[in-house]
Amino acid sequence: xxxxxxxxxxxxxxxxxxxxxxxxxxxxxxxxxxxxxxxxxxxxxxxxxxxxxxxxxxxxxxxxxxxxxxxxxxxxxxxxxxxxxxxxxxxxxxxxxxxxxxxxxxxxxxxxxxxxxxxxxxxxxxxxxxxxxxxxxxxxxxxxxxxxxxxxxxxxxxxxxxxxxxxxxxxxxxxxxxxxxxxxxxxxxxxxxxxxxxxxxxxxxxxxxxxxxxxxxxxxxxxxxxxxxxxxxxxxxxxxxxxxxxxxxxxxxxxxxxxxxxxxxxxxxxxxxxxxxxxxxxxxxxx
Ligand code: PAF
Numbered sequence: 001x002x003x004x005x006x007x008x009x010x011x012x013x014x015x016x017x018x019x020x021x022x023x024x025x026x027x028x029x030x031x032x033x034x035x036x037x038x039x040x041x042x043x044x045x046x047x048x049x050x051x052x053x054x055x056x057x058x059x060x061x062x063x064x065x066x067x068x069x070x071x072x073x074x075x076x077x078x079x080x081x082x083x084x085x086x087x088x089x090x091x092x093x094x095x096x097x098x099x100x101x102x103x104x105x106x107x108x109x110x111x112x113x114x115x116x117x118x119x120x121x122x123x124x125x126x127x128x129x130x131x132x133x134x135x136x137x138x139x140x141x142x143x144x145x146x147x148x149x150x151x152x153x154x155x156x157x158x159x160x161x162x163x164x165x166x167x168x169x170x171x172x173x174x175x176x177x178x179x180x181x182x183x184x185x186x187x188x189x190x191x192x193x194x195x196x197x198x199x200x201x202x203x204x205x206x207x208x209x210x211x212x213x214x215x216x217x218x219x220x221x222x223x224x225x226x227x228x229x230x231x232x233x234x235x236x237x238x239x240x241x242x243x244x245x246x247x248x249x250x251x252x253x254x255x256x257x258x259x260x261x262x263x264x265x266x267x268x269x270x271x272x273x274x275x276x277x278x279x280x281x282x283x284x285x286x287x
Pocket of ligand 1: 058
């Protein structure tokens with residue numbers, strides 16, 4: 001069966017209501033398109049857990065704090081649809097900006113604490129934009145479960161927080177980061193890397209995995225983080241925005257490994273901002 005495309009809230013709700021009447025379990029996979037294997041893995045996980053899968057495609061202007069970044073964001077709906085067809089996803093919801101944000105729209109959802117620090121410092125307003133559109137998508141789709149990638153780990157935590165705070169009856173499923181064979185986390189931004197940038201890019205993951213391994217075997221935290229930042233730049237990245245150790249559940253800053261922890265980083269290469277994270281206590285820290 002081919003993927004059914006809808007562009008309005010009304011058509012989306014009619015489709016989902018029909019499935020619900022049949023007692024079917026519905027999953028949603030929110031995306032901004034430019035689909036890659038990471039997104040398709042979310043769709044496959046959603047299909048394992050639900051009877052019907054809605055993929056959303058909306059390049060959300062409110063989460064871009066830089067107009068050039070918004071303009072440069074790839075818009076590839078026909079290719080995205082072609083990639084979705086063989087997965088077995090049931091419906092693609094691809095509203096335009098006027099459908100999502102009609103004239104007069106003036107509400108903003110702002111999630112405290114987990115939105116602060118890390119990407120929140122360098123992308124002011126970004127998580128408010130994400131939280132606002134995700135609440136809208138949850139209310140529009142009415143899915144039982146929602147799949148988000150761990151690659152955007154802070155976003156996943158923001159979404160978990162808002163779903164809990166607003167009593168949204170949706171189960172949030174965090175899905176593992178998909179990596180290239182050399183360790184580079186899949187991202188829609190990777191295609192913008194030069195050939196040389198693509199050669200350098202896996203260094204971020206490599207440094208995170210190596211640092212996680214060192215921390216897990218007792219290396220001092222502050223020194224290891226300093227060395228990790230220097231190693232990312234020495235590998236060819238132009239700068240490191242942050243490379244930090246945080247609690248794995250609430251993302252609070254950690255000075256030691258007193259609880260499950262995660263290393264998170266954002267760094268610039270070829271004028272492109274790449275992010276990645278690894279859980280420190282993971283047993284298989286090899287690439
Ligand atoms: O991760 C993304 O692609 C976006 O931030 C999301 C969750 C679809 C909201 O626009």
